[in-house]
Amino acid sequence: MAFRESQYMTGTVNIVSALPAEAKPLMDHFKLRSSQTDHFKIYTNSDDNVRLIISGVGKSAAAGAVKHLTKLSSSNTSDGWLNVGVAGHASLPVGTLVAAHKITDAGTGRAWYPTMVLDFPFETASLLTVKKETHNYPADALVEMEAAGFYSTASNFSINELIHCLKVVSDNRNEKKLDSRSVTEMITTHLDAVESVVHSLLRLSKNLRKRRAVPRELEHFLNRWKFTVTQSHQLEKMLRRWQVIFPEINPIEAASTDSKNSRDVLKSLYHRLTDATVEASQL
Amino acid sequence: MIDTIYIEAAVRQHPRTSVILSRFPKARLIPCERYGEVFNPRSQDFRIQKQRPALILAEKFDNFILPAPEGFGIGGEENFYFSHILNCLYDCRYCFLQGMFRSANYLLFINYESFMSAIDRKLGETVANKTVTFFSGYDCDSLALESVTGFTEAFLPFFRERPRAILELRTKSVNIQFLLDSEPFDNCITAFSFTPEEISKKTEDGVPPVKSRIKAMNQLAERGWPLGLRLDPLICHNGFESTYRRLVNDIFAAVPAKAFHSVSLGPMRFPTAMFDTIAKLYPENRLLAGPLHRSNGMVTYQKEVEEEMTQFCRSLLSEHLPTEKFFHCTPWC
Numbered sequence: 100m101a102f103r104e105s106q107y108m109t110g111t112v113n114i115v116s117a118l119p120a121e122a123k124p125l126m127d128h129f130k131l132r133s134s135q136t137d138h139f140k141i142y143t144n145s146d147d148n149v150r151l152i153i154s155g156v157g158k159s160a161a162a163g164a165v166k167h168l169t170k171l172s173s174s175n176t177s178d179g180w181l182n183v184g185v186a187g188h189a190s191l192p193v194g195t196l197v198a199a200h201k202i203t204d205a206g207t208g209r210a211w212y213p214t215m216v217l218d219f220p221f222e223t224a225s226l227l228t229v230k231k232e233t234h235n236y237p238a239d240a241l242v243e244m245e246a247a248g249f250y251s252t253a254s255n256f257s258i259n260e261l262i263h264c265l266k267v268v269s270d271n272r273n274e275k276k277l278d279s280r281s282v283t284e285m286i287t288t289h290l291d292a293v294e295s296v297v298h299s300l301l302r303l304s305k306n307l308r309k310r311r312a313v314p315r316e317l318e319h320f321l322n323r324w325k326f327t328v329t330q331s332h333q334l335e336k337m338l339r340r341w342q343v344i345f346p347e348i349n350p351i352e353a354a355s356t357d358s359k360n361s362r363d364v365l366k367s368l369y370h371r372l373t374d375a376t377v378e379a380s381q382l
Numbered sequence: 383m384i385d386t387i388y389i390e391a392a393v394r395q396h397p398r399t400s401v402i403l404s405r406f407p408k409a410r411l412i413p414c415e416r417y418g419e420v421f422n423p424r425s426q427d428f429r430i431q432k433q434r435p436a437l438i439l440a441e442k443f444d445n446f447i448l449p450a451p452e453g454f455g456i457g458g459e460e461n462f463y464f465s466h467i468l469n470c471l472y473d474c475r476y477c478f479l480q481g482m483f484r485s486a487n488y489l490l491f492i493n494y495e496s497f498m499s500a501i502d503r504k505l506g507e508t509v510a511n512k513t514v515t516f517f518s519g520y521d522c523d524s525l526a527l528e529s530v531t532g533f534t535e536a537f538l539p540f541f542r543e544r545p546r547a548i549l550e551l552r553t554k555s556v557n558i559q560f561l562l563d564s565e566p567f568d569n570c571i572t573a574f575s576f577t578p579e580e581i582s583k584k585t586e587d588g589v590p591p592v593k594s595r596i597k598a599m600n601q602l603a604e605r606g607w608p609l610g611l612r613l614d615p616l617i618c619h620n621g622f623e624s625t626y627r628r629l630v631n632d633i634f635a636a637v638p639a640k641a642f643h644s645v646s647l648g649p650m651r652f653p654t655a656m657f658d659t660i661a662k663l664y665p666e667n668r669l670l671a672g673p674l675h676r677s678n679g680m681v682t683y684q685k686e687v688e689e690e691m692t693q694f695c696r697s698l699l700s701e702h703l704p705t706e707k708f709f710h711c712t713p714w715c
């Protein structure tokens with residue numbers, strides 16, 4: 100189909116981790132190389148479709164890191180986002196991997212609900228983002244310091260279906276494994292599960308990008324005739340329909356005959372589209 | 383079928399919540415304060431959610447009963463609709479719900495008794511001998527999620543006692559067991575909507591085959607329940623005459639004409655903004671690509687095409703039913 104290839108051939112997933120100890124196993128697993136180190140450390144794979152940023156600790160740091168990454172991508176409204184790190188939980192065993200199904204900012208009380216459309220091969224739980232490290236565990240929820248900042252900011256750019264938080268339990272009422280080595284080891288244990296989530300997000304991101312891609316011919320039309328802003332919106336809609344109804348016919352050629360100006364072009368495309376007939380089997 | 387259930391804090395202890403939760407012992411339960419936190423956020427994608435919709439259990443506080451759109455009716459002197467649930471089990475490509483809500487999750491308002499009180503209030507406001515129709519399948523399919531909602535089980539006894547309140551159950555499902563197990567009464571109309579099998583297979587994902595629905599109609603007719611037939615929306619395609627003729631013939635070969643309380647025909651129409659939202663969700667879809675036409679803020683087939691299809695189907699139906707049974711119940715006409 101006539102889409103700009105680079106726009107939809109791959110999806111993108113951005114991973115945000117607070118600490119180098121959390122990021123290290125992900126960098127090794129996804130073969131990420133350092134690509135930028137001005138304010139944040141950013142790592143990407145060779146296809147530049149899996150990126151990781153080390154945000155530092157806290158809600159604002161996570162929010163800042165998300166904003167920073169969005170500036171590097173021109174199609175960031177269809178990116179996948181993943182916050183990977185460690186969290187405390189009153190009773191879950193240390194080392195358990197959990198996806199957040201509800202994220203509450205303890206400071207404001209505001210809550211976000213990552214859409215549960217992925218097949219998480221592990222459990223999900225509520226999560227509370229607090230300002231300061233605590234070992235006062237909430238009942239039945241993970242507790243950590245970044246997710247609310249990460250989620251609230253990422254959802255300004257992408258959609259809830261593509262934004263998720265994965266946390267490995269690092270401490271509970273009876274046990275704490277908070278040193279860097281333990282954190283790296285615990286994340287390493289779950290790399291296969293993280294990878295399956297990354298792949299699901301890449302697929303969703305790619306599909307979304309493909310769905311939203313601008314028809315390739317639009318640019319040719321805009322270069323050839325002069326369209327007002329309203330007309331170019333109309334043209335874009337017509338070209339989308341065109342590629343579904345007449346995938347084999349080049350719309351430029353179809354519109355060129357007898358079209359002196361943009362109005363003629365729109366009229367000619369419009370008539371072809373509204374006169375088209377359809378078989379039940381094509382629906 | 384449902385693996386995630388959001389529950390508003392206020393309905394956590396509601397007896398209907400317990401019944402529903404007992405049907406999904408393995409579901410992930412997520413508490414929320416108000417359903418809007420889950421259902422309304424801007425950054426959601428209806429199409430992706432539709433792959434795996436969650437259930438939201440909530441309480442409704444107002445606007446229980448709303449006036450039906452102008453000209454919408456099946457013989458009652460006044461017409462209203464109510465929505466105990468928003469969204470649908472099925473996935474019809476022409477469904478306006480895709481363009482209306484940001485979320486594809488099933489939002490179920492479990493305080494049925496509040497809907498009933500509002501219906502009583504509405505009846506109280508109307509002249510005592512007037513018939514009033516209440517459409518229940520406007521923002522959903524009335525029966526498709528019956529096994530989850532227990533909607534007919536709760537509402538049939540209520541309407542049975544109020545003969546001047548006509549209940550329309552609008553459906554494409556075959557979930558009719560509760561109706562078959564109940565004594566029929568005249569003021570509950572089970573209205574089945576159809577497109578021809580060839581169209582249904584392509585555009586109505588998850589909907590039971592036409593044959594099964596005709597069988598369900600026949601079972602209800604034999605049991606004595608009044609039926610409605612809705613050819614809605616009429617879908618334009620080459621050879622529509624033969625596909626619609628076959629559909630109508632198949633229906634009337636199986637279901638006695640006297641069982642029909644009403645029939646209606648509905649063109650495919652969308653307000654422009656709603657259509658644009660839907661077309662963006664499914665840009666590759668052939669049905670939505672047309673031939674469609676924009677005029678007066680609506681997206682429709684060309685007037686002549688629409689009229690030709692309507693006239694043709696009207697004459698098909700007139701072979702079986704008197705014109706007094708023809709009504710109009712399509713929004714935005």
Ligand code: SF4
Binds near residue numbers: 471472473474
């Ligand atoms: S059955 Fe009705 S409500 Fe359900 S998806 Fe189809 S058109 Fe929409």
